[in-house]
Amino acid sequence: QKEVEQDPGPLSVPEGAIVSLNCTYSNSAFQYFMWYRQYSRKGPELLMYTYSSGNKEDGRFTAQVDKSSKYISLFIRDSQPSDSATYLCAMREGGSEKLVFGKGTKLTVNP
Amino acid sequence: GAVVSQHPSRVICKSGTSVKIECRSLDFQATTMFWYRQFPKQSLMLMATSNEGSKATYEQGVEKDKFLINHASLTLSTLTVTSAHPEDSSFYICSARVERGNTIYFGEGSWLTVV
Numbered sequence: 001q002k003e004v005e006q007d008p009g010p011l012s013v014p015e016g017a018i019v020s021l022n023c024t025y026s027n028s029a030f031q032y033f034m035w036y037r038q039y040s041r042k043g044p045e046l047l048m049y050t051y052s053s054g055n056k057e058d059g060r061f062t063a064q065v066d067k068s069s070k071y072i073s074l075f076i077r078d079s080q081p082s083d084s085a086t087y088l089c090a091m092r093e094g095g096s097e098k099l100v101f102g103k104g105t106k107l108t109v110n111p
Numbered sequence: 112g113a114v115v116s117q118h119p120s121r122v123i124c125k126s127g128t129s130v131k132i133e134c135r136s137l138d139f140q141a142t143t144m145f146w147y148r149q150f151p152k153q154s155l156m157l158m159a160t161s162n163e164g165s166k167a168t169y170e171q172g173v174e175k176d177k178f179l180i181n182h183a184s185l186t187l188s189t190l191t192v193t194s195a196h197p198e199d200s201s202f203y204i205c206s207a208r209v210e211r212g213n214t215i216y217f218g219e220g221s222w223l224t225v226v
Contacts, residue, residue: 034215041222044204102154
C-alpha cells in the first residue's frame with residue numbers, strides 16, 4: 001500500500017459545479033497537509049495548507065482533514081474553466097521536511 | 112504567496128555536457144530547499160534535500176555525483192546535471208521551505224532536454 005493514495009481521474013465537470021478531490025493515507029504520523037494546483041508544464045502552486053484535523057476555507061476552496069479516517073479533501077465551489085489543472089495532495093510528518101505527494105487528479109472544468 | 116524562481120525554464124543540451132539549474136527564493140529566506148524530478152503524468156519524485164551551508168541529502172537511487180547540489184546562501188540553491196544523457200531529460204522542480212515556517216513553495220520548474 002502506498003503512503004498516499006489519490007485517484008488520478010481524469011475528472012470532468014461542468015462550469016459552476018462543486019468539485020470534490022480526495023486523498024487517503026496510511027501514515028498516522030502525518031500532521032501537515034497541503035493541496036497544490038499544477039497547470040500543464042508548470043510548477044505546483046500552493047493552494048491550501050492545514051495542520052492536523054479540521055477545516056480551512058479560502059475563497060472558493062475548502063480543505064478538510066480527518067485524521068481519524070486518514071482522509072483529506074479539497075472542495076472547489078463554483079468551479080471555473082481556469083480551475084482546470086492537476087491537483088496534488090501532499091503531506092508530511094511533524095519532525096520531517098519531506099513532503100509525500102499523491103499522484104495528482106487531473107480536473108477539467110467545461111464551459 | 113512567496114515566490115520561488117527557477118532559471119532557466121527550458122534548456123537543451125548535448126549529451127555528455129553539464130547543465131546548471133538555479134533556484135532562488137525571491138522574498139524570503141529558505142534554510143531548506145528541495146529538488147524534484149517529474150516525468151510526464153507522474154507525481155513529483157524527491158531527489159534531494161539541501162540545507163544552506165551543508166551537503167545535500169540524496170534520496171535512495173539518486174546519484175549524488177551526477178546531480179550536484181549546492182546551497183550556498185539562504186536564497187539560492189543550484190542543481191547541476193553532469194555528463195547529461197537523454198534519459199536525464201525531464202522536468203526538474205525546486206521548492207523552498209520558509210525559514211522558521213512550515214510552508215513550502217515551488218518554483219516554476221525547468222524543462223531539460225538532452226539531445
